Amino acid sequence: xxxxxxxxxxxxxxxxxxxxxxxxxxxxxxxxxxxxxxxxxxxxxxxxxxxxxxxxxxxxxxxxxxxxxxxxxxxxxxxxxxxxxxxxxxxxxxxxxxxxxxxxxxxxxxxxxxxxxxxxxxxxxxxxxxxxxxxxxxxxxxxxxxxxxxxxxxxxxxxxxxxxxxxxxxxxxxxxxxxxxxxxxxxxxxxxxxxxxxxxxxxxxxxxxxxxxxxxxxxxxxxxxxxxxxxxxxxxxxxxxxxxxxxxxxxxxxxxxxxxxxxxxxxxxxxxxxxxxxxxxxxxxxxxxxxxxxxxxxxxxxxxxxxxxxxxxxxxxxxxxxxxxxxxxxxxxxxxxxxxxxxxxxxxxxxxxxxxxxxxxxxxxxxxxxxxxxxxxxxxxxxxxxxxxxxxxxxxxxxxxxxxxxxxxxxxxxxxxxxxxxxxxxxxxxxxxxxxxxxxx
Numbered sequence: 296x297x298x299x300x301x302x303x304x305x306x307x308x309x310x311x312x313x314x315x316x317x318x319x320x321x322x323x324x325x326x327x328x329x330x331x332x333x334x335x336x337x338x339x340x341x342x343x344x345x346x347x348x349x350x351x352x353x354x355x356x357x358x359x360x361x362x363x364x365x366x367x368x369x370x371x372x373x374x375x376x377x378x379x380x381x382x383x384x385x386x387x388x389x390x391x392x393x394x395x396x397x398x399x400x401x402x403x404x405x406x407x408x409x410x411x412x413x414x415x416x417x418x419x420x421x422x423x424x425x426x427x428x429x430x431x432x433x434x435x436x437x438x439x440x441x442x443x444x445x446x447x448x449x450x451x452x453x454x455x456x457x458x459x460x461x462x463x464x465x466x467x468x469x470x471x472x473x474x475x476x477x478x479x480x481x482x483x484x485x486x487x488x489x490x491x492x493x494x495x496x497x498x499x500x501x502x503x504x505x506x507x508x509x510x511x512x513x514x515x516x517x518x519x520x521x522x523x524x525x526x527x528x529x530x531x532x533x534x535x536x537x538x539x540x541x542x543x544x545x546x547x548x549x550x551x552x553x554x555x556x557x558x559x560x561x562x563x564x565x566x567x568x569x570x571x572x573x574x575x576x577x578x579x580x581x582x583x584x585x586x587x588x589x590x591x592x593x594x595x596x597x598x599x600x601x602x603x604x605x606x607x608x609x610x611x612x613x614x615x616x617x618x619x620x621x622x623x624x625x626x627x628x629x630x631x632x633x634x635x636x637x638x639x640x641x642x643x644x645x646x647x648x649x650x651x652x653x654x655x656x657x658x659x660x661x662x663x664x665x666x667x668x669x670x671x672x673x674x675x676x677x678x679x680x681x682x683x684x685x686x687x688x689x690x691x692x693x694x695x696x697x698x699x700x701x702x703x704x705x706x707x708x709x710x711x712x713x714x715x716x717x718x719x720x721x722x723x724x725x726x727x728x729x730x731x732x733x734x735x736x
Contacts, residue, residue: 297361299323299333299350299391302399315400319359323350325393325400326366335398342394342726344368353384361385361402370394396498396726454489458482472631476638480610483642484602491598491650494714496729497591497721500584503570507596508603510566515607520562527558548690555689556652556682563604563653564678567596567660590661590717591727594710597657601649609641647703648688651710656681658713665720684709 297317315333317323324331328345335343347368353360364382365372372379373392389402461482468474488504514520527533533554536542542550567587574586587593614634622630645651659677663670684706691698718727 298403299400319352342370342397348372487646496727499595504599507566507599511600511603512607528554551686551689556686560681563600566600590658593657593661594654598650598654601653605645605649647707651706652681652685654710
């Protein structure tokens with residue numbers, strides 16, 4: 296007797312797994328067509344063909360066996376991570392995926408036949424099987440020959456490659472503080488963003504995310520920034536305190552709300568809003584790749600925008616200023632050391648800083664795409680909440696280190712809460728990879 300056990304969909308942790316019994320006399324088709332013996336929901340599994348694959352029984356003495364065949368599906372059938380070509384006999388524990396990120400099934404049969412049934416293996420057969428298990432295979436000696444796509448998808452291959460490239464580049468840049476600081480900041484910000492990306496669990500082309508960060512950098516370097524400063528810091532009560540000016544906490548918080556929160560969050564949201572508008576003008580597949588159609592899209596693009604903002608602000612303003620000030624007092628070596636000490640916490644802290652605020656606002660931008668009738672109400676709540684968190688962080692730094700830490704934790708909590716809610720709301724949550732680990736235990 297054989298079964299196919301469907302791996303629980305992401306976002307449905309704890310739900311009972313669907314289990315389908317395989318016939319020993321007839322084929323079992325899998326697909327979105329209602330005539331299939333295993334019919335999948337069309338909306339949830341758009342990557343699955345109408346008749347995607349079939350499981351066929353094989354006659355083999357007293358032991359029933361099955362083979363899986365791909366039915367020329369558009370996105371392919373994968374067996375244990377390798378794309379299926381034609382048909383292949385199934386073994387207990389084989390993992391079947393309909394498309395790279397499609398629904399997954401595990402093939403199950405009793406590991407050994409019942410001893411009362413005809414064909415139960417003898418002691419000599421069992422001894423022979425045990426001897427086979429003690430033998431060595433090529434892939435056991437050279438594991439890299441059998442990893443397939445798992446090496447890139449489950450072993451963090453690409454982050455490892457990026458780490459090696461950055462490490463070698465930093466070795467080359469030793470002695471050039473500007474180049475070294477840039478490489479270190481780029482690596483740390485990339486690592487911080489990758490953490491957010493993994494939490495979101497939605498695939499988004501890397502070049503779209505890079506363009507979001509680059510667009511923010513270009514906006515900051517353009518005359519548009521002057522217009523933002525005039526509106527939020529000259530017309531609105533967002534003027535930054537002059538050097539040496541004494542100001543109490545509440546007035547300072549109000550200034551930060553207008554001059555930092557509202558101004559900078561709107562600036563960082565422009566690439567996200569631009570992607571949202573551009574997506575509406577395109578056709579698939581570019582429409583889905585570039586556009587903002589759900590909260591996860593907004594979080595990913597908003598956080599990427601914040602990376603660009605943090606890098607330019609840190610490397611273009613804060614680090615050069617402190618290096619210059621310390622160099623005048625203690626020399627260039629001390630200046631570079633203090634600049635490096637400032638760079639590291641500023642970049643890593645962006646997870647609970649700029650990435651948290653912009654990602655949180657991005658959630659509301661994506662939510663407005665799901666609920667367009669309440670768009671302005673949704674955007675208003677998100678914009679003012681993100682700006683308030685931003686202002687509170689800026690103001691708390693002048694009041695207490697403990698308050699600053701508490702605000703950082705609060706900002707991060709807001710972001711991860713938005714990510715979890717976005718995953719639950721996602722129309723494509725069945726394809727989300729963030730919760731797949733829990734279903735592979």
